[in-house]
Amino acid sequence: MASRKQAIPNDSCGFGERPVKRAKVDDERQASTSSAEPSHGMEEITGAARPSEDEDEDEEGLGDEVESGQSKNEPRASDLYLDTINRALLDFDFEKVCSVSMSNINTYGCLVCGKYFQGRGRNSYAYAHSIHDDHHVFINLETAKVYVLPDGYLVSDPSLEDISFVLNPSFTKASTSTLSSPSHLLKPSYDLSSKPYLSGYIGLNNIKRNDHMNVIIHSLLHIPPLRDYLLLSSFHGKESELVKRFAALAKKIWNPRLFKSQVSPHEFLQEVNRASAGKFRLEQQGDPVEFLGWLLNRLHKDMGGTKRKKSSIIFSTFQGELRVETQQVVVRPDSTGSEKPQFDIDRDIKATVSPFLFLAVDLPPPPLFQDTIEKNIIPQVSIHSVLAKYDGVTTQESAGQLRRYKCQRLPQYIILHFKRFTKNAFVEEKNPTIVTFPLRGVDFREYLDAAPTHPPTVYDLIANVTHESVAGTTRDKENTIWKVHLRAAGGGGEGEKWFQIQDLIVEETRKEMIFLGETVLQIWEQRATNANSNASMKMDVDRR
Known part of the structure; x- marks a missing residue:
């Protein structure tokens, strides 16, 4: 590889070498144009018109070749679109399916308008949305990785951590140990509108007529052993979709960093509808006790429980x-009609x-x-x-x-x-x-x-x-x-x-x-x- 690099001119775009930063410094571009070959000129145009991850790497290695004020203050390409993110429109409570294809495979959320789209390749709905609507920042709803489309490069920025936490909240034993203690009342949280709320004691949307299921969800998620089991869970294996969504709902209800002080159980109740074969539906009023009996037995079965004692949480x-x-x-002959058996x-x-x-x-x-x-x-x-x-x-x-x-x-x-x-x-x-x-x-x-x-x-x-x-x-x-x-x-x-x-x-x-x-x-x-x-x-x- 070393001998191969020696055969490539210093100003060319080789396999491991990069040219001087001509696209951003006019003087260097003029000095290098006279000695550059035609093929290098084409690379120069491509590099100037399409910012990429390679250019970001070049900025970090410019050193003394560019003036200090120019290299330090000039924003990265990924930073140009982060100010378009609208957290007030982000809602990860609903079922994560593409708004066009209705598929739940490889789904991305637009961080500008909050809609869900499938894929990020050139033929995907997310790619088309980024071009037609000029929305460029998308988050993978499964991995929580953020990408800029249509360029397709990964964005890693500390300012996006709050969005990832709302999408996939995480808890530790230390954070769950105080949820049932008086100290929890002394730690109110605040949503985007600065409205105070107490995590765990927040409203659930009555989407149509699901209030009989809402009260059961709240009741179960305030039982400390079951609550802590779900909050500390990390399901990525054979667990059923019902268990995964119930755990996700528990983490949202107890999330101290919500964007809005309410949660919609839509994603979980959609799976309840499927798992119960339509017995418990959003649009039909029902009996909470009947729903509780079904849910406890179904969760026990899906968690690997058997007929043995303590085989599940x-x-x-x-x-x-x-x-x-x-x-x-037996009615006795000498008994009167008023006697209780x-x-x-x-x-x-x-x-x-x-x-x-x-x-x-x-x-x-x-x-x-x-x-x-x-x-x-x-x-x-x-x-x-x-x-x-x-x-x-x-x-x-x-x-x-x-x-x-x-x-x-x-x-x-x-x-x-x-x-x-x-x-x-x-x-x-x-x-x-x-x-x-x-x-x-x-x-x-x-x-x-x-x-x-x-x-x-x-x-x-x-x-x-x-x-x-x-x-x-x-x-x-x-x-x-x-x-x-x-x-x-x-x-x-x-x-x-x-x-x-x-x-x-x-x-x-x-x-x-x-x-x-x-x-x-x-x-x-x-x-x-x-x-x-x-x-x-x-x-x-x-x-x-």
Whole structure:
């Protein structure tokens, strides 16, 4: 190679050599033109008309040949277009498909207008867009690399790091360790319009009628083990698209550097629609409990879970065991019609133990009549009265069978489903009964079949999903509103705050107002064994 270089004149454009910087210094260009060969002149024209990466390299090696002010202050070719980037138009929440071909292969985002295009070659849609619309800066939506088109060269500039972080947020164990602590409330973030927001407690777009899925997304992504698992994940292998998109949505919701203080779940819900074969759609109102059951089981399966205990983060977080005892109902000849059937210890009792992901809680029947001012008499019951179903003593009769329930093993997080809706042959009825509950300190020991030496079974509320619709006992899906209450800085005392989120509306709410809604779903967190029962003490929810 050395001998080959010696055969090439000093002013030619050889394999490893570069000519003096004639395209930018007029005096040198005039001096070299007289001695240059015609072929070198053509290279000179090409170099002047089409800035390339080679020219950027030449600028760095000019040294004393160019005046100091000219070499240091003259912008690089890649810098000429960076000021055309419009961060206010960038939105990476939607499905990453080309706006022309609708393909998701090799997709680029235009950093000027925010649209998605496929490819960056001469025959690609992104290349055509760069010429026709004069938009030149594009980002690869998978690798986050930025290119200038139509020239096609790579841009590496520190000012683009915020865009890459919004596209692909990343977290560390240190950054996730404080998300459930009071210190998180002291670190507000700011979007492009300088509007403050608290990461994790931001609005989700109700694209059409997906608010019943929004409340489930928020509830699950505030469960610390599942949240941290998704935030620290780096899925590039066999994981399903549903798991990848759910993790991406979690990272966006907890991103402290958003351009706008809201997130659209569109990309994740599109995959939900495909994975559920159209059962859960954006444009159709549905039941959040039904969606939760499907999502937990599907995530468990897609994460490689099996029937074994703790075979996935879903089972290790939410799965418990329930014992069900059943006995055939026998009517005694001497019994009166008003007697309730009871278990007979002299006859066989069939007992089975089965796993559960959430416990269904029955509500007392609503009143049949209205009061004098034509308003429903709404009864109130305590949470302990409805949880008595699982005390192992209370019996229920159904289809000629007596049943009683008791938990054999409680999970770290208990999901309670309050059965408000029942269907009959004509209409779906709603039970408006209000359930009263404390926010902290519910002891589930009475509902657990365990020895006295069993560790404490005290739980604190972490998420509460409520249903709002028109007054009455008939369910009105068209005018239904779903809200979720989320606990922030969960340690009890003055540092604990609660937020109410309804689609894009996020507001702090008073603790005593939470139980007034028609609760449909709750998630309770087991209190750490080293936590003091005093409400003024902080609960260490970050140690896992």
